[in-house]
Amino acid sequence: MTDAPTPASATGRAIKLRPRTRLAVAAGRFVARVSRVVHFGTGSVIGGRVSLLIDKNLLSELTASRDVVIVSATNGKTTTTKLLSSALSSDRPVVSNWLGANMTPGIVAALAAANATDTAVLEVDERWVDSVLRATSANTVVLLNLSRDQLDRTQEVRKLAEQWRVALEATPPQTVIANADDPLVAWAALAAPNVVWVGTGQDWTADAAGCPACSGRIDFADEGWACSDCDLRRPSVDVAINDGVIAIEGKTIAGELALPGRVNRVNAAFALAAASAMGADLDQAFDGLDDVREVAGRYRIAQLGDSRIRLLLAKNPAGWHEALELLEGPSTPLVVAINARIADGHDPSWLWDVAYERIGQRFVVAIGERRHDLAVRFRYGNINHVVADDLESAIELVRQSPTYDPTLPIDIASNYTAFQDHLEYVGGVL
Amino acid sequence: MTSLPTTRLTDSAVRIVSLYPDLLGTYGDGGNAIVLSRRLEWRGIAVEHITVDAGEPVPDSADLYLVGGGEDGPQVQATRELEQSQGLHRAVENGAVVLAICAGMQILGHRFPDVNGTSRPGLGLLDCETVRVDRTRAVGELLTTSAQLTTADGIIDLGPLTGFENHAGRTIPGNCSQTLASVEVGEGNGDGTEGVITGKIVGTYLHGPVLARNPLLADALLGWIVGASALTPLNDTDVESLRVERIQAARDHELAPRRSWRDILRRS
Numbered sequence: 001m002t003d004a005p006t007p008a009s010a011t012g013r014a015i016k017l018r019p020r021t022r023l024a025v026a027a028g029r030f031v032a033r034v035s036r037v038v039h040f041g042t043g044s045v046i047g048g049r050v051s052l053l054i055d056k057n058l059l060s061e062l063t064a065s066r067d068v069v070i071v072s073a074t075n076g077k078t079t080t081t082k083l084l085s086s087a088l089s090s091d092r093p094v095v096s097n098w099l100g101a102n103m104t105p106g107i108v109a110a111l112a113a114a115n116a117t118d119t120a121v122l123e124v125d126e127r128w129v130d131s132v133l134r135a136t137s138a139n140t141v142v143l144l145n146l147s148r149d150q151l152d153r154t155q156e157v158r159k160l161a162e163q164w165r166v167a168l169e170a171t172p173p174q175t176v177i178a179n180a181d182d183p184l185v186a187w188a189a190l191a192a193p194n195v196v197w198v199g200t201g202q203d204w205t206a207d208a209a210g211c212p213a214c215s216g217r218i219d220f221a222d223e224g225w226a227c228s229d230c231d232l233r234r235p236s237v238d239v240a241i242n243d244g245v246i247a248i249e250g251k252t253i254a255g256e257l258a259l260p261g262r263v264n265r266v267n268a269a270f271a272l273a274a275a276s277a278m279g280a281d282l283d284q285a286f287d288g289l290d291d292v293r294e295v296a297g298r299y300r301i302a303q304l305g306d307s308r309i310r311l312l313l314a315k316n317p318a319g320w321h322e323a324l325e326l327l328e329g330p331s332t333p334l335v336v337a338i339n340a341r342i343a344d345g346h347d348p349s350w351l352w353d354v355a356y357e358r359i360g361q362r363f364v365v366a367i368g369e370r371r372h373d374l375a376v377r378f379r380y381g382n383i384n385h386v387v388a389d390d391l392e393s394a395i396e397l398v399r400q401s402p403t404y405d406p407t408l409p410i411d412i413a414s415n416y417t418a419f420q421d422h423l424e425y426v427g428g429v430l
Numbered sequence: 431m432t433s434l435p436t437t438r439l440t441d442s443a444v445r446i447v448s449l450y451p452d453l454l455g456t457y458g459d460g461g462n463a464i465v466l467s468r469r470l471e472w473r474g475i476a477v478e479h480i481t482v483d484a485g486e487p488v489p490d491s492a493d494l495y496l497v498g499g500g501e502d503g504p505q506v507q508a509t510r511e512l513e514q515s516q517g518l519h520r521a522v523e524n525g526a527v528v529l530a531i532c533a534g535m536q537i538l539g540h541r542f543p544d545v546n547g548t549s550r551p552g553l554g555l556l557d558c559e560t561v562r563v564d565r566t567r568a569v570g571e572l573l574t575t576s577a578q579l580t581t582a583d584g585i586i587d588l589g590p591l592t593g594f595e596n597h598a599g600r601t602i603p604g605n606c607s608q609t610l611a612s613v614e615v616g617e618g619n620g621d622g623t624e625g626v627i628t629g630k631i632v633g634t635y636l637h638g639p640v641l642a643r644n645p646l647l648a649d650a651l652l653g654w655i656v657g658a659s660a661l662t663p664l665n666d667t668d669v670e671s672l673r674v675e676r677i678q679a680a681r682d683h684e685l686a687p688r689r690s691w692r693d694i695l696r697r698s
Contacts, residue, residue, distance in 0.1 A: 148456065156456075158501060209452030209453060209483070209484060210452075210453060210503060210507060215503065215506070215507050217452075217485050219485075228485065346570070346594070347594045347637065349457050349458030349459075349461070349638050350457075350458050351458065351461075352458035352460055352461025352464065352639055352642065353455075353458050353460060353461075372668065372675050372676075373672060375668040375672070376642050376643075376669050376672050377461075377642070378668075379668045379669070380461070380464050380642065382468070387668075
């Protein structure tokens with residue numbers, strides 16, 4: 001893995017860092033190692049926190065001598081960060097926080113472990129775009145989408161769009177790659193001087209009905225969207241995705257991707273547009289995308305006893321909208337797992353914004369700490385379902401079902417912490 | 431108050447209107463329409479579900495109107511459009527049932543605070559007023575004592591109400607309204623009560639969605655339309671399991687279910 005942190009590489013061999021910065025980095029590494037030794041986790045976050053206590057400007061220091069690209073969104077930021085890292089890695093050395101620690105401490109920890117001049121491809125939490133952009137003066141910013149996610153924990157999506165807009169005005173990047181089909185993202189990105197617009201064909205519009213610029217209403221039509229009251233409308237696109245073909249800079253890219261589904265084709269288009277804006281060759285960048293077969297365990301196919309399973313992550317309505325398209329076979333059974341821990345948001349009522357009716361005739365087993373919420377949702381969706389206590393019993397129930405097809409992996413679709421549990425169960429991140 | 435019709439002709443479909451789900455539908459409250467529709471269909475009663483988006487005319491002839499929760503800006507826009515249209519006002523005059531959740535309940539009252547905390551006039555259909563208070567946002571499980579709804583058939587016992595609340599307002603019920611229940615766990619209206627009822631308009635802070643977690647409330651609303659005798663028993667086994675679990679969770683003051691240090695480290 002070219003973009004994995006390599007602890008052996010000496011920090012600042014080429015670039016001299018301030019003594020305080022060096023101390024901060026060393027202390028962070030020490031704490032991270034202790035954390036790993038006591039099996040507390042990867043230790044990157046806690047290490048980063050300690051580093052930042054010693055040097056609060058550490059992120060600026062660590063990005064002073066490198067190109068930085070920021071990737072943010074509600075959905076797809078981890079995947080797109082991984083795709084972009086891979087697209088760029090044949091062109092230059094890349095460092096990334098692709099394990100998902102996407103706030104300043106995690107980012108600092110990833111950067112501290114790499115050479116000071118490696119290009120940083122940073123996945124950034126939606127709420128941290130402002131502070132990370134300010135600290136890094138990133139030259140490229142990729143903004144994929146904004147939709148509802150864990151509203152009991154984070155701010156409302158509209159306020160996030162406003163934060164993004166203010167951040168782009170305060171620290172304008174050279175290029176912003178933005179989703180032309182998401183009104184909230186488009187409104188935020190219009191504050192930037194130079195935008196490459198990606199026409200994603202996104203059809204999840206439930207979170208953008210009110211105009212972010214005025215109190216008008218966004219009308220969605222086949223040819224694009226526009227506000228009923230003000231001038232805000234869909235910008236004309238520079239990168240388009242039509243029938244699975246990416247059209248970019250006069251070229252069309254139709255090759256297959258290792259990652260499944262329409263949504264990953266969109267993520268790939270963003271990665272290519274960003275790589276191109278950063279000076280990489282398009283064909284070379286596209287070849288790089290093929291190295292990405294799973295993203296932090298997502299889409300992993302694993303053997304569990306006699307069964308093959310496939311791990312899917314879907315943590316909010318927009319994510320489920322895409323995930324339901326990826327399911328194996330027309331009528332094969334399925335396992336759905338929902339938790340509501342702190343990282344998931346404590347209120348799983350968003351389950352009712354997911355069109356689970358699209359599951360159709362499939363047999364579904366509900367697991368996870370909020371399996372009863374799921375069961376009620378399935379009951380009212382007239383979906384054939386049962387509740388099970390854990391993954392093993394769920395798989396057993398699927399195997400006994402008359403529609404089970406042993407030639408296909410069993411899809412296990414989970415939200416965030418349920419997914420992490422299942423990933424650990426099958427052996428963790430490779 | 432004028433006497434309201436309690437039953438209807440059963441040969442036509444029950445008409446349910448979801449009002450502005452594009453503006454007020456942030457917390458899964460659209461599920462209430464799904465619950466009501468299925469509970470009618472399963473009993474062989476025809477149902478017609480109509481979604482009215484912002485900018486569209488509000489029909490005044492439906493049987494039941496649903497107004498969901500939402501964010502501050504869209505809340506003001508929804509109030510403006512409903513005030514202009516007067517469709518909901520006419521429907522209420524004609525005896526329609528209304529279920530209004532959270533922000534929806536606030537805008538149906540006499541006054542509510544906007545995004546800046548400024549008090550704005552509401553629709554005045556629900557006899558209550560919402561003010562902003564200086565406290566942290568109420569976020570978490572909300573559990574009430576056994577709730578009651580007074581109808582022409584007498585007092586209906588709804589059992590404890592369970593749901594999830596997420597709001598910053600305090601709602602003061604007026605003299606012409608009743609409350610649904612007393613709060614056992616959580617914030618509710620802010621004075622120890624939860625919910626406001628004026629005639630056949632029911633307001634509540636409960637998300638979940640509220641009717642998915644509280645089927646007796648769903649049936650009570652439908653009873654106003656089709657009569658209690660039309661509401662044959664349904665298999666609510668899944669819902670019962672959920673209620674047992676959630677009621678216990680609220681009593682255990684579950685704010686962070688099985689929150690572990692690993693989760694915190696992973697995420698932040």
